[in-house]
Amino acid sequence: MTSTPALRIAVAQTTATADVRHNGRTVRRLMREAAAQETRLLQFPEGFLSGYAKEQVNDWDDVDWPAVRDELQQIAALAAQLGIWAVLGSAHPLTAPHRPHNSLYVISDSGTIVDRYDKRFCSHTEITSFYSPGFEPVVFEVDGFRFGAAICIEINFPDLFSQYHELGVDCVLLSAYPVDEVFEVKARAFASINTYWVAMALPSQTAHLMNSGVIGPDGRYVAQLDGGEGLVFADLDRSDFEMWFERARPWREAALEGEIYRRRKVDDPRSVDRTCF
Secondary structure, eight states, X not given: OOXXXXXXXXXXXXXXXXXXXXXXXXXXXXXHHHHHTTOSEEEOOTTTTTOOBTTTBSOGGGSOHHHHHHHHHHHHHHHHHHTOEEEEEEEEOOSTTSOOEEEEEEEOTTSOEEEEEEOSSOOHHIIIIIOBOOOOOOEEEETTEEEEEEEGGGGGOHHHHHHHHHTTOSEEEXXXXXXXXXXXXXXXXXXXXXXSEEEEEOOGGGTTTOOOEEEOTTSSEEEEOOSSSEEEEEXXXXXXGHHIIIXXXXXXHHHHHOHHHHTTOOOOHHHHOTTOO
């Protein structure tokens, strides 16, 4: 296994509001808290900066878009000052009359928006009334770790998570506003099946269903918030999951390729006839 130092990430669980300025101040406060704990990357819930459609936003005309842009610029400047990456949920406005994207801004430790993930699989209400869809995966690297991004209802599309496995990610950043407890079961399953970490950033409004946390490549939590608001920290360390990265992942890839089975295929009539005793 290649020796790569552990990477500390933090995942936020806090109350989303319709007040963009309030949300921006919350983001910056948590960035400072995370940086004080030597965190390299901080992840926020779905739609946090602008407010999420159907919950905080009923009409995009109600959103103070200049404030969203200004807060985003302040957050990017602070990221550079603190030397921390931020993955921030927000609606991303498009040119009228197009609806916004439901997005995750990827802000580097140099204060630059290096990429943006736009939600590809939107709910029926989202796609018919609120958002324009995205179409591309996003992969970026921090200190030798590769990250992918996903948003909420995309948990119901296994191919998206398989795609990130094929793209060689170490951790999928899943920001959401979940509506049922089975969401957590799916996230844990995808982490284990695809042999990577899944970090879930959720608003405090959904803490009665589950809490923000980081799931390991074995499908178990390595860190999880215990209700309320705040940050949860996790050190991504491949040596903690050596069996999963060194054995499970390579074996599953070989199994999918299929040669280990094809060369053991038997020529036997009792194999061909599936009605015999």
